[in-house]
Amino acid sequence: MHSTTTRRGALRGLAGLSLLAVGACARQAVPETVPQMQLIGGVPVDQIVPGYGLIEDDGYRLPPVPPEYLQGVNRRMNLRYTGTEAPGTIEVDPHAKFLYWVQNDGNAWRFPIAVGRQGKSMSYDTVIRRKEHWPSWTPTANMLRTEPEIYGGFAGGVPGGLANPLGARALYLYQGGRDTYFRIHGTNDMASIGNSGSAGCIRLFNHDIIFLYPMVPRDTLVTVRSYDESVRIEGQALANRGRELDPTYVPPEEIYAAAARSGPPQISGQ
Structure with a gap:
């Protein structure tokens, strides 16, 4: 996890310098120590972005999101909807990297x-049929x-928790009664x-999937923008936002060790 350490110190100048008239030397003020800035999950308290602070959830402790990940449009916002979908719809824009929950x-x-990679192939409407807190993943x-070579080590599944790739919540997308294996998740x-x-x-x-999850009922329509x-x-600029990240691979033993440290899974479907 990325963390930022900030240290502040203060040094008195020589404003307090005094000269004694006879047989005296200059006297410099002793520097005072200012307490170190309080950190929560590696983030200075005064840099925590509202809505992205510490969350205690189902026995798990989610640290604040570091502010460098929340610059510009890269945070949740409630704004005027300029799309074409009906209220109560989730619209995914995979090009501008936004998800909209349309209001009344x-x-x-x-x-x-x-x-x-799987999300890039989403091009048709789906419906949310299943919802999970701290979902497991297989x-x-x-x-x-x-x-x-990538997934074989995870064939037994990863329990829900802080180390799980689906994060804190998952919404499962279906077409009719068929699971598409597309997910909206943390x-x-x-x-x-x-x-x-x-x-x-x-x-x-x-933090955002936890915020969205209780508002979205099952049978919610999910559409995808071209x-x-x-x-x-x-x-044009936002429609081409972001970059293609290099592939990352975390060995199964590291994932399973982290899952064991995070505590027992807290899973409940709705």
Whole structure:
């Protein structure tokens, strides 16, 4: 986890210098020590972005999101909705790296997202049929078949918790009664938000998926913007936001060790 350490000190100048008239030397003030800035999860308290602070959730402790990941549009916002979807719809823009939860008042909650390799192939409407707190994760049969060197070590599944790649919440997307294996979920890879990642579906900061999760009922429609729609609505610059991240690989033993340290899984579906 990325952390920033800030140390402040103060030094009195020579304003307090006094000269004694006879047989005296200059006397310099003794420097005073200012207490070190308080840190929470490696983030200075005065740099915590509202809405992205410490969260205690189902027995897990999520530290604040470092402010360098929340610059500009890379944080949730409630703003005027300029898209075309009906209220109560989730609209994913995989090009501008945004997810919109459309409201009844003409506004929408906009969340920055990371778009994984699977998420790039989302091009059709789906419906949320399943919701999970601190979900477990098991590679699909296709993952195990096509990339056994990457996913074979996880064939037994990873329990829910801080080390799980699905993060704090997951929304499971279906077409009719068929699981598409697309997910909207949290992530521990905070640097990926606003970019295209090497794996995964549609990822949000854990803080954002926790915020969104209770508002979204099952059977919510999820739509996907085309590139042309993204350019028209967001503009050329935002429609090409982010960069392609290099693939990362974490050995199974590291994931399982971290999962064991994070405590027992706290899983409950809704």
